[in-house]
Amino acid sequence: MRIGIIGAGGWGTALGLVLNHNEHDVFLWTHDPNLTHTINRYHINKDYLPNVILPPTLTSTNDASRLSDCDLILNTIPTQYIRATIKNFSLPLQNKLIVNGSKGIETESLKRISEIFKEAAATDAQNYTILTGPSHAEEVSREMPTTVVAASENIEFAKRIQEIFSNDKFRVYSSNDVVGCEMGGSLKNVIALAAGIIDGLELGDNTKAALITRGLAEMSRLGIAMGANPLTFSGLSGLGDLIVTCNSQHSRNRYVGEMIGRGKKLNQIIEEMKMIAEGVKTTESAYHLGLKHHVEIPIAEQIYRILFEDLEPLEAIKELMTRTSKYEWW
Numbered sequence: 001m002r003i004g005i006i007g008a009g010g011w012g013t014a015l016g017l018v019l020n021h022n023e024h025d026v027f028l029w030t031h032d033p034n035l036t037h038t039i040n041r042y043h044i045n046k047d048y049l050p051n052v053i054l055p056p057t058l059t060s061t062n063d064a065s066r067l068s069d070c071d072l073i074l075n076t077i078p079t080q081y082i083r084a085t086i087k088n089f090s091l092p093l094q095n096k097l098i099v100n101g102s103k104g105i106e107t108e109s110l111k112r113i114s115e116i117f118k119e120a121a122a123t124d125a126q127n128y129t130i131l132t133g134p135s136h137a138e139e140v141s142r143e144m145p146t147t148v149v150a151a152s153e154n155i156e157f158a159k160r161i162q163e164i165f166s167n168d169k170f171r172v173y174s175s176n177d178v179v180g181c182e183m184g185g186s187l188k189n190v191i192a193l194a195a196g197i198i199d200g201l202e203l204g205d206n207t208k209a210a211l212i213t214r215g216l217a218e219m220s221r222l223g224i225a226m227g228a229n230p231l232t233f234s235g236l237s238g239l240g241d242l243i244v245t246c247n248s249q250h251s252r253n254r255y256v257g258e259m260i261g262r263g264k265k266l267n268q269i270i271e272e273m274k275m276i277a278e279g280v281k282t283t284e285s286a287y288h289l290g291l292k293h294h295v296e297i298p299i300a301e302q303i304y305r306i307l308f309e310d311l312e313p314l315e316a317i318k319e320l321m322t323r324t325s326k327y328e329w330w
Helices: 010-021 033-042 064-069 079-088 114-123 156-164 178-201 205-225 229-234 236-247 252-261 266-272 276-295 298-308 311-323
Strands: 002-006 025-029 049-053 059-061 072-075 097-100 128-132 146-151 170-175
Touching: 002 010, 002 064, 010 049, 010 072, 010 156, 025 064, 025 266, 033 059, 033 146, 059 178, 064 229, 072 114, 079 114, 079 276, 097 114, 114 128, 114 178, 128 236, 146 156, 146 236, 156 170, 178 205, 178 229, 178 236, 178 252, 178 276, 178 298, 178 311, 205 229, 205 236, 205 298, 229 236, 236 252, 252 266, 252 276, 276 298, 298 311
Parallel strands: 002 025, 002 072, 025 059, 072 097, 097 128, 146 170
Antiparallel strands: 128 146
């Protein structure tokens, strides 16, 4: 199968390695000519996966027209740039089978990625699948055992993606809950920011466990209000991704939170990072979605106030700990 990957960052490259290993004809599209040159000549992606040697058969291109000949398109570019990239580079995506590997919610519109593709590329829901779960590119690229889930309204398409991506190091499950999988993969980044703040403040394991548990409750509440299956949040796209993102050294969102916990300002942290932490923008989206759907998400609200209203992290935690007493299950 001929597969074009939109984006040549760490995740796009890692999934390119999976597909190349599975003997598919795969290439990376990027608008960055320097990155394309480095990948094609030196077989390395030094900015995003510097310690991984790429096979000569995994190449990169700046020619968007090559996507028109693909049987399948895999998106890996950050959420906030998807709509503009499709438009500005006239990506030929109409009537294409789309697999989305990105996580996030468009801040301006509060749209999920499936909704962005429907509007920007006229993608039919039957031809769209999200691939998501606990899957850091650094580990996938080194062939460490990883499991993810492919979700589509067309379950047969999700099962086809299982076949295309699965091997003995990369296992794919299937689901028909696109909303739940998209929301789980997006909202866990907000909780990961909070986890990083806890790490930066050195508040310990009890605090982290409480955060993950109550954070999952918030993710579930908001997702269910938007039409998700409650069980999805106990799976790979919810709890699985939440655990790894809140604890891993590879997590950019956890790192941003840790730096905030240590006293750094958000603008300074972002300027020093090469890669994007989706959770910052997703926090803004989650905050407004909570208001829109009348869902109580106190942790996400406090992270919003820390990021955008300069609330001190310790004060935010104190306010959470002294909220009105609640019954645990909702």
